[in-house]
Amino acid sequence: MAFPKLLASTIIAASILAGAPAAAAPATASWSWPLSPKPSALRLFDPPDKPWLSGHRGVDLGPTSDGAPVTAPSDGVVTFAGVVVDRPVLTLDHGDGLRSSFEPVTSGLKEGDTVHKGQVIGSLEPGHCRNSSCLHWGVRSGDDYVNPLGFVEDMRPSVLLPLH
Template identity: 65%
Template structure:
C-alpha cells in the first residue's frame, strides 16, 4: 500500500519529468502557455534583459496560424528611455539595423535560438560576440508610449517562443495532497 508521502513524492517526480524546462531541446522547447504563473525562478537559465527585473506590459500572445496577427514576444517596462538592454545569454550579434521604422538587434544564442530587441539603439555590429549580461544597446522612445519599454522576442528556427520561459518558471501551480494528512 502506498502511503500519502509516497504518493506525494511520486506526483512531484512526475511533475518534474513533465516540466517544460526538462523537455528535450532545452528551455522553452515545450512551452506554449502565455500565462505567467508559478514561482519566479530562473527556469531557463537566462538573465532578464533589463535591470531591475521589469514589469511585463504586454504578454506573449502568438497567433493561431503564422500569417495571422499576434504578439510574438513580450513588452518589458524600462525605468526610462535610454535604459540599457543586456544580452540574456551569450551569443553572437546577427543583425543590428532598422526594420520598417524601428532599430532592432538580434543575437544568435546557438541551438537555433535567437532573441531580438526593439526599439534599441546599438553600436554593435553583426559578428560581435556578446556575453550574458553584456550591454546590447539602449531603449529608444516610442514602442510602448508613454511608458518606456523594449519588445523582446525569441525564436527557435521559425517558431516564436515565449521569452519569459527562459527567465521564469511558467508551469502552472498544482496542489498536492499534504504529506501527513490528519487522521480522519
C-alpha cells in the same frame, strides 16, 4: 516507474498550454532580464493561431526610461543590427536554434560580434509603447516564436503529486 512519466507528461502539457513548444523553454530559468531592475511585463506574449495572423510575438517590458541600457540575456552572437521599418532592432543567436530580438534598441554592435550574458548590448529608444518607454523582446526557437518570460522565470504551473 509511473511517477517520472507523470511529471514529464505534466511539464510537456503545461508548456503546450502556455503556447510554447515543450522543447523551446528551459525547465528552469537560466537567462537574465534584458533590463535592470527586473521590469514589469506591460504586454504579454500572445502568439497567433496561424503564423500569418496578427498577434504579439514577444513581451513588452518596462516602464523604463529612454536611453536605458539593454543587456544580453544569455551569451550569443549578433546576427542583425539595423532598422526594420522605422525602428532600430538587434538580434542575437544564442545557439541551439534560439534567437532573441530587441526593439527599439540602438547599438554599436555589428553582425558577428560576440556578447556575454549581462553585457550591455545597446540603449532603449522611444517609440514602442505609447505612454511610456518599453522594450519589445522576442525569442524564436527555430521558426517558432516562444514566450521570452520562460527563459527568465520558471513558468511551470504548480502541480500536486500523490504522496506515494
